[in-house]
Amino acid sequence: MDSTVTTATNESVWGGGNQPLGASYGKLMMWFFLVSDALTFSGFLASYGFSRFKFIETWPIAELVFTHVPFFHGDYPLYYVAFMTFILIMSSVTMVLAVDAGHKMQQTRVIWYLFLTIIGGAIFVGSQAWEWSTFIRGDYGALETKGGRILQFVKADTGERAALADFAKNIPSEREDLQRDKGLWFQSEGYLTSRSVDEVVEGFVANPNILIRTETINDDNHKTVLTREESLKRIKDAAHVVEGANLIHNEYGSRLFADFFFFITGFHGFHVFSGVMINIIIFFNVILGTYERRGHYEMVEKIGLYWHFVDLVWVFVFTFFYLV
């Protein structure tokens, strides 16, 4: 009788102790939490899809954005995220091995497997932080137009990206810093880019080898590179210099892309971080022999569910942010 009705012959079903779903109260609640959390993440990812479909022709191409690997120079799209994915799947495996050892009441093995899981989680969160800082710092720099569009630069002869520093002119100019004693109490200097708009525009006009690459995706799934004449016309729209990405400006393209990147990977990274914290607590409980005295390791199983869920979410984030 594998149905929802309890098969116990217990007369008083109101007395508690029935488990129609064959799972304990704690495990069931963990599942309910995970279902609601899955819906939260789905909401995020679906609204990402909404914004992307809205700007389907100008959305940033992920391989042009995430091209770095720590300690290596050059253009290596996807490799580092693939490594992160593997680390997370691997830590999921050590977790499921810990749960399995828990079923067999093997305390030492649970300790070791949980330890490896925590290490894997820490490597993942660290990689995530590195990914964020690389994204925030930016690499080549770009111009933003009055309409909020991004103009990037490529070299005409090689087709490689051109950094602002490669061609911008150095125009000496004077500006006065906003001091705290001037202006109102909430006003401050704010963030300054390394070059001004004039320096970039002058340098661009003087250097015929530089072309503008717009956000528009052409039929070959590449970003459109303008001709020199079109570029000279387009550069007149420039309004700001953008270096790196934040919630307001994004040198890689649509600012919504940066917003969703921060929110979705941030929300996921926060889950991983809290997962590591919970794992550490349970890890010490296992060492202290709490579950040995309790007679079962169901707590390890419950945090295991949470940990696998974090991995499950990452599988989707990986697909929709980096692959599709």
Added chain:
Amino acid sequence: MAHAHKLEIFRGLLKFKTNVQKIWAVLVFLTIVTTIEVALGIIKPQALTHSHFLGMKVLNWIFITLTLVKAYYIAWDFMHLRDEKNSLRRAIVWTPIFLVLYLIFILLFEADYIYNVFKFGFVKWNF
């Protein structure tokens, strides 16, 4: 607690003697799928990026399918849904699937409508 493990994957094609063996086999499978995804993502074969199905590139459909395959094995073997009662499994799996499909459907349709307004309506945004 589910003590009895079902020790076969791929609908009984592969059977294992212990649960630990099954876990490692699932890891190997997930790694292979991820490698395929990354390889396709780097190569981007012309045949798959230039053909479309239901308004989306075939390559993207492949990515989404492989993702769902991975999600299935993570949920079924790592979260041991395979060992749970049918009623629990259905409650957990079909509720979000139904809601998320509906959400995706309305949001993407709406987004496509807005895309058309931006493209063909009298709105200038790309300047």
